Amino acid sequence: xxxxxxxxxxxxxxxxxxxxxxxxxxxxxxxxxxxxxxxxxxxxxxxxxxxxxxxxxxxxxxxxxxxxxxxxxxxxxxxxxxxxxxxxxxxxxxxxxxxxxxxxxxxxxxxxxxxxxxxxxxxxxxxxxxxxxxxxxxxxxxxxxxxxxxxxxxxxxxxxxxxxxxxxxxxxxxxxxxxxxxxxxxxxxxxxxxxxxxxxxxxxxxxxxxxxxxxxxxxxxxx
Numbered sequence: 001x002x003x004x005x006x007x008x009x010x011x012x013x014x015x016x017x018x019x020x021x022x023x024x025x026x027x028x029x030x031x032x033x034x035x036x037x038x039x040x041x042x043x044x045x046x047x048x049x050x051x052x053x054x055x056x057x058x059x060x061x062x063x064x065x066x067x068x069x070x071x072x073x074x075x076x077x078x079x080x081x082x083x084x085x086x087x088x089x090x091x092x093x094x095x096x097x098x099x100x101x102x103x104x105x106x107x108x109x110x111x112x113x114x115x116x117x118x119x120x121x122x123x124x125x126x127x128x129x130x131x132x133x134x135x136x137x138x139x140x141x142x143x144x145x146x147x148x149x150x151x152x153x154x155x156x157x158x159x160x161x162x163x164x165x166x167x168x169x170x171x172x173x174x175x176x177x178x179x180x181x182x183x184x185x186x187x188x189x190x191x192x193x194x195x196x197x198x199x200x201x202x203x204x205x206x207x208x209x210x211x212x213x214x215x216x217x218x219x220x221x222x223x
Contacts, residue, residue, distance in 0.1 A: 022189050022190060022211055023189065026094070026186055026190070027211060029063065029078060029079065029080070029094075030080065030092075030211060030212055030214065030215050031214055031215075032063035032064060033061040033062075033063050033079055033080045033215050033218075034214040034215040034217065034218040035063070035218075036061055036063045036112045036114070037114070037215075037218035037219065038218050038221075040114065040163075040165065040170055041218075041221075043170070044146060045145060045146060046144055046145065046170050047144070047145075047146070047170075048114065048116065048142060048144065048161075048163060049143060049144075049145060049146060050146070052116060052118075052142065052143070052161060053116070055118060056084070056116040056117060056118055056161075057083055057084055057117050057118065057119060057120055057122065057123045058081055058083035058084070058116075058117035058122075058123050058126060058201070059081065059082055059114065059115070059116060059117070059219065060079055060080070060081040060095055060097075060113070060114070060115040060117070060126075060180070061079045061081075061112075061113070061114055061115075061215075062077040062078065062079030062097055062112065062113040062114075062115075063077075063079060063112050064077065064110040064111075064112060065077030065097065065111050065112070066110040076096070076097070076098045077096070077097055077098075077110075077113065078094060078095065078096045078183055078186070079094070079095055079096075079097070080092040080093070080094060080095065080212075080215055081093055081095045081126065081201065082201065082215075082216070082219055083117070083123055083201040083202070085204035086204065088204070089216060089219045089220060090200065090201045090202075090203070090204070090206065090208075091200050091201070091206045091207060091208035091209070091212065092200075092201075092208065092212050092215055092216070093183075093190075093191075093197040093200050093201055094182070094183035094186035094187050094197075095126075095180060095181070096180070096181060096182075096183045097113070097175075097178055097180045098178065098179050099133075099175065099177050099179065110166070111164045111165060111166040111173075112164065112166070113163065113164055113173070113175075114162070114163040114164075114165075115160055115161070115162050115163070115175070115180075116142060116160065116161040116162075116163075117159065117160055118159055118160065119159055121159060122137055122138075122159030122160055125137045125159070126180060127182070127198040127201065127202070128181075129181060129182075130179055130180065130181035131179070131180050131181070132177070132178070132179055133160065133162075133175045133176055133177065133178040133179070133180060134175070134176030134177055134178075135176075137160055138157070138158045138159045138160065139158055139159070139160040139161075139162055139174070139175050139176055139178075140152075140155045140158035140160075140161060140162070140172070140174070141155070141161070141162060141163075141171070141172025141174050142155060142161030142162060142163050143155055143161075143172060144163070144171055144172060155172075160175075162174070162175045182198075184197075187200070190209060190211075190212075191209075
C-alpha cells in the first residue's frame with residue numbers, strides 16, 4: 001500500500017510539471033470556457049436555473065463549437081468537464097464533442113455549449129471511451145431562467161441538459177446524436193499520460209493545475 005501511495009504521489013508530481021507544457025491553443029480553451037460561464041451567469045434572467053446548476057453532478061463547457069469541414073455537414077468542438085465531490089468541483093479534464101448536424105443558426109460560425117450532467121449514471125457514461133447522446137445517455141434541451149419549475153417532465157428526467165449560446169442568444173438545444181469523449185491527447189498534456197481522465201474527476205484529492213484557475217473560479221463563482 002505504501003509503495004502504491006508513493007507511486008501515485010510521484011505521478012501527481014509529474015502531472016503538475018507537465019501542466020506547464022500546455023499549448024497556447026489548450027490554454028486559450030481554458031480561458032474561453034471560463035469566459036463563457038462568467039458571461040452566461042452575468043445575466044440571471046436568461047441563465048441556467050440555479051436549482052438545476054446546484055443539482056448537477058458535472059458541467060461540460062465547450063466554447064466556440066464550429067462547423068467542421070472534415071465532419072460532413074456537422075460540427076465539432078473541444079471543452080472542459082468538472083464534476084462535484086461533496087459540493088466541491090473536481091480538477092477539470094478536456095472533452096470533445098461531435099455530431100452529424102445541429103443546424104447552426106443562419107450566419108453563425110460557432111456556438112458555445114454548456115452541458116449539465118444531472119446524475120451519477122450520466123457522469124459514469126461521460127467517463128467511458130465515448131458516449132452517444134440520446135442513444136446511450138438521455139439528453140434534453142435545458143430550461144432557461146431563474147425558476148427550474150418551468151422545466152418539462154422530459155427535462156427533469158434527462159441525464160444531461162444541454163444549452164447553447166450563439167449570436168447573443170442563450171437557450172436550450174437538442175444535442176441528440178452527438179458523441180462526447182475525453183480528449184486523450186490534451187489531457188495527457190495537462191496531467192501526464194499516466195493519469196486517466198476518469199481518475200482526475202473521480203478523485204476528491206486531485207489538485208487542479210494552476211493553469212485551470214480561471215475556469216475553476218468561474219465554476220465556483222457562477223452560483
